Amino acid sequence: MIPQETDLANLYQIALAAAEAFEQWKSQPTLRALTLMAAADALDDAENELVSIAMQETGLTEMRLRGELKRTEVQLRLFADVVRRAQYLDLRIDAADPDFLLGARPDLRRTLVPVGPVVNFSSSNFPFAFSVAGGDTASALAAGCSVIVKAHPGHPVLSSRTAQIVSGALESSGAPPHVLQIIFGQRAGIEMLQHSLVRAGTFTGSIRAGRLLADIAAARPRPIPFYGELGSVNPQFVTRARTHNDAETVWSGYVASVSSSAGQFCTKPGFLFVPKGSIVEQSIRDAAMKIEEHRMLNTKIAQSYRDRRDFVLSQSGVKIIVEGSLRFDERGEGWVTPTFVSTSADALETCGAEMLDECFGPLSIVVEYDHEGQLAALARQLFPGNLTGGIHAAIEESSPALRALVDELSASSGRVVFNDWPTGVAVTSAQQHGGPWPSTTSDAGTSVGTAAIGRFLRGVAYQNMPQHLLPETLRDGNPWDVPRTCSPAGDSKHWGEAEVSELQYEPRQGPK
């Protein structure tokens, strides 16, 4: 049964329950690690049921959904591990120092603490991994925050059932009641984001909706941080040398990355820059032929895709390589096969800005460029902010043009990928899934990888605090045996004293 929209009259009670749960949850990291693992186990036990609901509600394939659920479970286990190791607390201890450079220094000890209840707006395109029990929820719970998920209307039954399973598993393994709650309805989501007890928000979705919510978060009487993961076109740049060496792998990898899950990934490569005259249209067609028709997530997304596709195909200077299909069935669901077009860098530079927008669905644009020396400037001019940018080159290439491109993509992307495709984001310690605007509202955060936990933390320092009143992690003797940065008495005398020749660093020449 499809859940009803949350009664707005209940929001205060829900926020209050989240705030009460937070008070317990924030100071019990061991319990957090344990219960996150229990939640992962419960999802695993319910795999068949959940995948079956998800297939009906989203049109995504069974294989994809089983993989995504597995990823969601692993993500919970990873964050249990992060909590267990406590490295994310960035513990710092300054010893009291009577000889401090600026007079006596007190004993100072700093830790990060969770900010409070978080509201997570879940996504349409990842019904598990960026939804009720997804990365935003896992990282916020790990940090010690309670979570209110605003369900995506594209998979309401799945959202409701997932919340039931996960909150049940959390509570039956010892978590406080209401540490994870779910609400339905746009109005309920907005009012919850405005609620005075809520301390942070996350979102995965469109630039339009994400900006709307970011503005609401910033305009509150008490503004709160808001981490929106929005649109991205993820430009790819292929060097001449790469096209001389197994170019077939590039074409087939490109088509597969664009077409995967009907192109409904925020990391889908929207533009592929290749040297003039290097396009092998037949290779793209051959690879595209193998892609089966795929249902899109919902009617609205299919309609937006149709409009966007029509727009691109109608532009002057755009040449069709593969014109994929788009049909609507009797239930209004859209079914697609991928579309590939080509144009020139010159045409792209002179067209309107709309041509550079994201197309959510299986369409991508191959762009011919004249020479590699123009790539960094093209990237800078056309693509101010992306989740990821890609480089396809010969492994030993090292031209100034290539180095300038790496430098430019480092400035405008969260992740720079070499000879690989941006879809399929690894959930690990070194991941960064968040780039400059408009790919996110705040590139200081990431929504994938263990650094995601930092979005829900703030610093607290304790000055001259007796041992028994300190958090255990900050006490003498390091009773929890966690990493801490310690500054001994007398250290300030050496600040900045080193001559440049003694510095550990080598001078750097030019761009990285």
Place this chain on the structure above:
Amino acid sequence: MIPQETDLANLYQIALAAAEAFEQWKSQPTLRALTLMAAADALDDAENELVSIAMQETGLTEMRLRGELKRTEVQLRLFADVVRRAQYLDLRIDAADPDFLLGARPDLRRTLVPVGPVVNFSSSNFPFAFSVAGGDTASALAAGCSVIVKAHPGHPVLSSRTAQIVSGALESSGAPPHVLQIIFGQRAGIEMLQHSLVRAGTFTGSIRAGRLLADIAAARPRPIPFYGELGSVNPQFVTRARTHNDAETVWSGYVASVSSSAGQFCTKPGFLFVPKGSIVEQSIRDAAMKIEEHRMLNTKIAQSYRDRRDFVLSQSGVKIIVEGSLRFDERGEGWVTPTFVSTSADALETCGAEMLDECFGPLSIVVEYDHEGQLAALARQLFPGNLTGGIHAAIEESSPALRALVDELSASSGRVVFNDWPTGVAVTSAQQHGGPWPSTTSDAGTSVGTAAIGRFLRGVAYQNMPQHLLPETLRDGNPWDVPRTCSPAGDSKHWGEAEVSELQYEPRQGPK
């Protein structure tokens, strides 16, 4: 000569110069460390000249200003040290892993990188330490950002001369031109904050002005992070046991902290909670008598102080302990001695919210409470966000009431101080100078201490990048010998596998 307001027609050129300087500066950490030290040396050489200008423009004492300049120099040296050690880069390396839990994992390497040009709005009350060459500038420059300082109108000549000295020292020791620039005028500051090339903003000052600028930063076509350090009342709580043991030290320390620099510190204790019947008015009067008349920073601040003082003295339930003086001289400058009043917790709870606002100047309110069990609730109800909160107790005290108070102040403050006073903020690794709203616009940051550098950084991950295209800090063999978190192949198999009994943590009971 007082500098003119910056011509708005020049702002684009200034922003462009900052963006160009950033391109050089961001990739040269060794140079940054060297030139920050040169800037500190140059300030030291100009001490007499700068202190003399500052005394004229701000009315602060010579001793205070010499100390503050020294602090500003030390701060630059500290950040040179931070750059040199490179711990702030949070380097992470995931080895490629064919046996990754979710299929093959690519080689992923993550670093933090500077965000771009920063505009810093300087403060009135710290003409050195939170002004042209202050903490925001030092931390942004250290991060690799170029800086545009919007000078405070309270000390324009000092700002201009400091900018000349520091940018001269930076450039003559090798920094790119325009890595530090200065602008004058409110309109120029606002337009610069809105400039598309600017990537972050900082501010120290009033809640009203800080919120205005935060809203402007959030409303830009491309929103940017904004770190405003605003008002704070820094409540202090004295237990009964503390009043039984050398209470004189509390009274004299309190009066000194309130009166220092005419109470014009964001960390001035605005409220001191003491047990009913424990106030020794004569001790407060004796200590206040020793405080010399002090000029306030400027006429506007003195007028605001007069209004605020009149408001407090006119409230019912407020009793005067010491009625300090306030006179305006022939130049319109205000001269003050400190004022202390008392009231009851009951009266404070029932008075309007305005009574809880910050008073910028040497006035503080002693509040009598009935029993310690009410302190945590009082703190929660009256003081939602402060830079710091203080506890004055017997060193061995450990009542549930005291522990609840520590927990509450940890939730509502950036720094919790025990048997010490909040003014005089140490510049160190473990410092946190930024608490929940309204004490800052974003409690995720700190404007004092080495963690301040994190406000100007964002993450970039490199996937499968060949060695020669990686930043040197991320290359195999760790050529810069900096701390890195490495995840070896196979590690994912152990994520979350530990039983709870094997976890490193001890379960925690109740509040910290």
